Amino acid sequence: MATKVLLLATIVLLLTILFLGAESQTFDHFFFVQQWPPTTCQQQQKPCFQPPPATFKIHGLWPQKGPNSVVYCNKNFDRTQISSLENQLDVVWPDVVTGNNTGFWEHEWNKHGSCSESQFNQTLYFQTAINMMNKVNLLKALGKGGITSDERTKSSQTMQKVLLAQFGNQPFLRCKKVGQQFWLLEIVMCFKDDGVTMINCQPSKVSCPPNFIF
Numbered sequence: 001m002a003t004k005v006l007l008l009a010t011i012v013l014l015l016t017i018l019f020l021g022a023e024s025q026t027f028d029h030f031f032f033v034q035q036w037p038p039t040t041c042q043q044q045q046k047p048c049f050q051p052p053p054a055t056f057k058i059h060g061l062w063p064q065k066g067p068n069s070v071v072y073c074n075k076n077f078d079r080t081q082i083s084s085l086e087n088q089l090d091v092v093w094p095d096v097v098t099g100n101n102t103g104f105w106e107h108e109w110n111k112h113g114s115c116s117e118s119q120f121n122q123t124l125y126f127q128t129a130i131n132m133m134n135k136v137n138l139l140k141a142l143g144k145g146g147i148t149s150d151e152r153t154k155s156s157q158t159m160q161k162v163l164l165a166q167f168g169n170q171p172f173l174r175c176k177k178v179g180q181q182f183w184l185l186e187i188v189m190c191f192k193d194d195g196v197t198m199i200n201c202q203p204s205k206v207s208c209p210p211n212f213i214f
């Protein structure tokens with residue numbers, strides 16, 4: 001009898017460990033993060049290798065579980081799997097700080113992308129980010145709403161409204177504090193775990209103050 005109970009308990013324990021192990025790999029949506037290079041390049045420890053382009057570039061595509069990024073699931077970046085995409089990635093996903101684009105992709109895959117590998121192999125992951133970039137033209141959307149990057153004060157609420165109107169889904173904005181002022185650093189759009197369907201981002205504690213410079 002005691003042996004049976006022990007056996008049962010062991011099985012339950014093993015199943016729990018298996019379940020939790022699998023569970024820790026999963027994610028429920030993506031953050032598609034675009035950065036504004038002129039802000040990225042402000043107050044870098046090392047100056048950017050060239051003047052930053054005044055257009056949005058991909059920072060990353062981050063698998064999220066609830067409010068948190070799932071990170072460092074695997075370190076198996078394999079450049080050969082994205083060789084057919086490199087020309088496009090050089091344009092939409094450059095490393096604006098060092099110019100080492102491949103190094104940036106490797107970092108982003110190892111830290112973030114690999115956590116979606118159960119559904120997105122490396123080729124598909126990077127292709128998905130390119131597809132999102134084609135869908136989310138932020139400069140164009142902001143321009144349609146009368147917002148241009150003139151380095152003047154912008155209202156967080158207005159910018160969010162404009163993006164909501166253009167894309168039909170709520171973004172969230174991230175800022176960087178330089179001296180006493182906040183500058184727009186990143187705009188995040190959220191996608192379902194299918195990598196295709198845009199959804200509302202949940203308000204995040206890491207966000208911009210009511211006013212910032214863009």
Ligand SMILES: *[C@@H]1O[C@H](CO)[C@@H](O)[C@H](O)[C@H]1NC(C)=O
Pocket residue numbers: 100102103104106
């Ligand atoms: C770019 O980054 C990769 C990966 O970290 C590294 O192997 C390579 O040496 C770097 N290239 C340059 C030119 O620094």
Ligand SMILES: *[C@@H]1O[C@H](CO)[C@@H](O)[C@H](O)[C@H]1NC(C)=O
Pocket residue numbers: 081121122123124
């Ligand atoms: C990656 O996934 C795509 C789509 O499912 C598939 O066509 C392709 O063969 C996969 N590539 C590798 C290297 O497994």
